Amino acid sequence: MYSVVIIDDEKLVINSLALGFDWQETNFEIIETFQSSIEARKKIPLLKPDLILCDIKMPHLSGLELMAQLQPELPLTRFIFITGYEDFTYAKQAIRLGASDYIVKPVEDDELIKSLNQVEQFFIGIQKQFAAAFEYAVRVRDSKNIHLLRELLEHSLNLHFPCTFATSLNSIGAELKDKLLFYEWELEDHLFFYVIPDSAQLKDPEIIKKLQKLLIKKNILGFKYININNWDNFPAALYKLSEEVYSFFLSPTNVLDDFEITLDIAKEKSSFLTLLEKARLDNSLKDFIDVLTRSDELYPVTERTIEETLKIYDLTMSILDKINNEDPRHPLYTPPQILTQYDNFNQLISKLLELCYECLVSQNDTAVLKQIKNDTFRNILNYINQNFTEEISFTEISRLFSINPSYLSQIFKRELGITFTQYLTDTRIKYAKELLSTTGLTISEISEKVGFNQYIYFSKVFKKTVGISPSSYRKTTSN
Numbered sequence: 001m002y003s004v005v006i007i008d009d010e011k012l013v014i015n016s017l018a019l020g021f022d023w024q025e026t027n028f029e030i031i032e033t034f035q036s037s038i039e040a041r042k043k044i045p046l047l048k049p050d051l052i053l054c055d056i057k058m059p060h061l062s063g064l065e066l067m068a069q070l071q072p073e074l075p076l077t078r079f080i081f082i083t084g085y086e087d088f089t090y091a092k093q094a095i096r097l098g099a100s101d102y103i104v105k106p107v108e109d110d111e112l113i114k115s116l117n118q119v120e121q122f123f124i125g126i127q128k129q130f131a132a133a134f135e136y137a138v139r140v141r142d143s144k145n146i147h148l149l150r151e152l153l154e155h156s157l158n159l160h161f162p163c164t165f166a167t168s169l170n171s172i173g174a175e176l177k178d179k180l181l182f183y184e185w186e187l188e189d190h191l192f193f194y195v196i197p198d199s200a201q202l203k204d205p206e207i208i209k210k211l212q213k214l215l216i217k218k219n220i221l222g223f224k225y226i227n228i229n230n231w232d233n234f235p236a237a238l239y240k241l242s243e244e245v246y247s248f249f250l251s252p253t254n255v256l257d258d259f260e261i262t263l264d265i266a267k268e269k270s271s272f273l274t275l276l277e278k279a280r281l282d283n284s285l286k287d288f289i290d291v292l293t294r295s296d297e298l299y300p301v302t303e304r305t306i307e308e309t310l311k312i313y314d315l316t317m318s319i320l321d322k323i324n325n326e327d328p329r330h331p332l333y334t335p336p337q338i339l340t341q342y343d344n345f346n347q348l349i350s351k352l353l354e355l356c357y358e359c360l361v362s363q364n365d366t367a368v369l370k371q372i373k374n375d376t377f378r379n380i381l382n383y384i385n386q387n388f389t390e391e392i393s394f395t396e397i398s399r400l401f402s403i404n405p406s407y408l409s410q411i412f413k414r415e416l417g418i419t420f421t422q423y424l425t426d427t428r429i430k431y432a433k434e435l436l437s438t439t440g441l442t443i444s445e446i447s448e449k450v451g452f453n454q455y456i457y458f459s460k461v462f463k464k465t466v467g468i469s470p471s472s473y474r475k476t477t478s479n
Helices: 012-019 038-049 063-070 087-096 110-139 143-157 199-203 203-219 231-244 272-282 285-293 306-323 335-339 345-364 366-371 373-388 394-400 407-416 418-439 441-448 455-466 469-479
Strands: 001-005 026-034 051-055 078-083 101-104 165-169 183-186 191-196 221-228
Touching: 001 012, 001 038, 001 110, 001 165, 001 469, 012 026, 026 110, 038 063, 038 221, 051 063, 051 101, 063 078, 063 087, 078 087, 078 110, 087 101, 101 110, 110 143, 110 183, 110 231, 143 221, 143 231, 165 199, 165 231, 199 221, 203 221, 231 306, 272 285, 272 306, 285 306, 285 345, 285 418, 285 441, 306 335, 306 345, 373 407, 373 418, 394 407, 394 418, 407 418, 418 441, 418 455, 418 469, 441 455, 441 469, 455 469
Parallel strands: 001 026, 001 051, 051 078, 078 101
Antiparallel strands: 165 191, 165 221, 183 191
16 A cells, blocks of 8 residues: 555645545555644654645645655655646646646546556556566676666665665565654565665664564564665675575574674585585485485584575586486576475475485486387386376376387386386385485375375385385384
8 A cells, every 4th residue: 555645734625635535445545634734844754655645835835845845855755736726837847846746626536546546657667667676686696787776776765874674575564664664665476675764763672572563463574684884785785685584494493583684704605515516516416315314414504594595406406407417497596486485494405305316216217228229118117217206007108108008018028027017116116215214204204205195005015025114124224
């Protein structure tokens, strides 16, 4: 909603505008009215309204004079002037000075709606400009994009330093606007960006208490702010905010206490990331898996950062693509594109491990595939290796590859010496053995992950194939 202040020295006009027009049918809401332009001049900088609906002719301080005084302080606030027929000269002057529109008294609903739509389109345009500038500045971290965002902020807000920038997932809304005096923009994926001119407010215990309650009430995550003293610090502050807004992803603790972040000295790369990079360079998927499985030990919560978390994701996708001999399919992602898919860091690591294990099983079957001379049969085996965790039937394979079931059965016997069912089972059991040896997943969870719908049936098939139960196998491999 866009906030509106009405100023007119005639109470009747104020009542007509405030009560005689259906504001609920618009995206605007009245937050204050004034009969005195002098009083309005004192209080409006604190209210920071989006729109001022104002009479042109008022005693002591005219509407034009009021706009001229407020524009340097509130460059984004729009003005719509109310004027009489004899005030046309002033109205035209108001438009030249930057007013959005003027309406002739008495104010007709249609005219007011038309003017409000113009103001709304202005803010939508600013919103799009800012969101695009912010996104490119974060995605493409070069000086050109940063400079564009800086110019937009300078032109729109006339900022003075020191100043505070903040971010959150979901909007703080208007409930604290009168306290924090912030400007707010919605960016991508429920990410909000704020400029808070008076950073001292964030040191006020009363405001912090209200903020904590609001974050819980409105399910707002990742509220973080940073103080900067000049534009030189702006790029680093912007990058830091764009990552720290997702810090709850790394650890759920202190999300309602530790709001302030600082521009620390550059942190050294973690040994965990170094080990992953080495495994990637050596093209060793087993070493890569070994490092990932020890994430709790090698990469404690206190060392984790969003930047490195994203690099871990990219390294995993890179080694999988390389092993599968595929061109890179996974571009560098911004935090929302990855982190919103998972609840926390451990869940992300579990998913990456799952992808690695599937690739490892597929890699182990590559030697078998290379010995197969029948192209169609090789494609069938490759399809099974890629989809064995799903429900696959012999009939489905025959139909999918347009091959006679009886002939397909003969090919399995001739090329591998086993049936389709045996090959599918062996592939699933291989994957199950990897998971039992290298993860803490329950046997029931492993059963589901490798393509068995029933835990009891999985245990029976595992024991028949391997010779011992899944739990016994896990014990032998952990010693």
